[in-house]
Amino acid sequence: MERSWRRAKVRPGGVEGGTAVQAWWKVVGACLATARAVTRGRVLRGLGRSGLVLACLAVGAWGALALWFQFPGGTVARGVVILLWCIAGVWALRACFACRRRWRSLAVFAAALALLLGWWATIQPRQDRQWADDVAQPLHARIEGGRLLLDNVRDFHWRGEDDYDVHWERREYDLAQVRSVDLILSYWMGPAIAHTLVSFGFADGRQVVFSLEIRKERGESFSALGGFFRRFEAVLVAADERDIVQVRTSVRGEDVYLYRLHGLDQDGMRALLRDYVAQAQALERAPAFYNTLTSNCTTVVYELMRRIVPTLPLDYRLLLSGYLAEYANDVGGLVPGVPFATLRERGRITQRAREAGDVADFSRRIRQGVPGIAEEHVP
Template sequence: MLLAALWVTGLLAYQLPGPGWLRGAAIVAWAGFAITTAVGVARARTGRWPGAAYMAALVACGVWWLLLVPRQDRVWADDVAQRLKVTRFDGRHVVLDNVRDFTWRNEDDHDVRWVRRQYDLEQLRSADLVMSYWMGPMIAHTLVSFGFADGRQLVFSLEIRKERGESFSALGGFFRKFEMTLVAAEETDIIRVRSNVRGEDVYLYRLQGMTREQLKGLFVSYLGEARKLDAAPAFYNTLTSNCTTIVYELAKQIAPGLPLDYRLLVSGYFAEYARDLGVLVPGVDFATLKARGRITERARAAGDAADFSRRIRQGMPGVEQGAVP
């Protein structure tokens, strides 16, 4: 009864329409009713009707939950306003529309630019795990940056699709508060905004041990996810559909035996999970990988330099030997 009462409380807090005072009043009324019913049950004094009313309320909330549907037509924040589109893909060459290439001066001052990009997957050379810490050591946003032979990088990031003026809530992510979107972006946008504008602490780790086909397979898996989210919206879930679990789910497509691990949920430790799987630079201890992979200061020093991607990788272990020939 307690778990059910807490779930309904969250549902009211994040899904009940109307002003804040109305949600507060509804939560207080529900809490009073749930506590009264629970005490009555515990003391074996409650009759048939309070218990039946409680169950009816749970069923009604369950139906409400099931009727919540994700949408594509809200007034979205600038940085998630467009959906990534796979315009053409023949197995080797891919054309992507709505790759993000913003110039950020601060959170509220930025140049909006969505561009078309073409890539030859035979030119894929590397993949880097990007960890951006925004709320202490346990929580990080996880991204993957793909490198090409001509020096270009493309970053994929699963994010909540915020409405204009909306901010992220980890608790709200349990209650279908947010849709999700897959962003593909230039590093000068999606990494730089985190390190240089939002003040997050960012780390890069070169992923190793993949064949060219596996590297291509991981990239193609992201294309599949982009197509799914373009065709039909989906809810973000803090536990099961977030920036870290998507990396795990896509990686499982090329390595089906990947084990489940608590670090898929405590995302700040996901790099250690990757280390234990043996996909980071071999022969270098994790403390060194982390220290040299911390790009925060290098990114801030690079600013809006044209060779931003090269500068942030200076001194990063595995950059030279990590490329797939």
């Protein structure tokens, strides 16, 4: 009996042995739970700190650029203000890694941000600047009955960037005679970036081109980065096709492609024209800023087209406008049955536009060989 009792006492599965093992596992489990909790807390604190650091860096960079592009005064004044802003930002970053008085330092940076945003809200678009000649006249557009009336249609004759004949016209078009819509892409900065223009053709052979552009002041040049920071107002230009294509091919040295849009009936074309008229009238009533990302030559075209075809999908090529024609082809907007490589090759009008010069039938000549355009219109 005694020997059996002793074996039971020390046996692992026995009464006391089992209790000891269970207690040991409870201790191990508690240690593991504590370690997991500590690790989870450290991870969460690390993620929170990283998020705070990234937020401070993003806000600091945005504020510095906003001050650089918009703060009034000379370079020295801007430099001083940006330096003060950066000191507040660095102090906030330092506070992200401190254990004491962290929120006090961040509160100072938040107060500086509130002041910056208050100043930013005071920056409003204007219509009374000293504009460059090619965007000096705002477009006045209206529809009366079945007539499209456009005042200040640009029809310059270009010999060089600073050598041109200024000419603004009043034109009328019969909406019942609209026959075509063409997409024109002008490449000025690599294969991914192009300026987007839309050209409407009428039965009498005339073309009118609409283009949303920055409204440059005299002596001012475009900055894609500045376009994020309310640097430029927007203007809708209506122009003779010879003017607006030739200045890009023959003066600025850009590479230009033309594509016939497919799938729009006459009602759709007229609706798109009406939307351009509404856009011109909106800018005439209240000026707006050009934005490199959200309100540019391509995104405006997309929004106008989407009113007619609501199912148009969003796509990265709406931002990388150099690929817009490929996007249009993928959604069935270009001539069907023709490979895109062929559309692009035969739609390159750069050389034809340069050779055509100021001829009266400029629009006919640049369309020679472009797929989807009836041969009888382009002998």
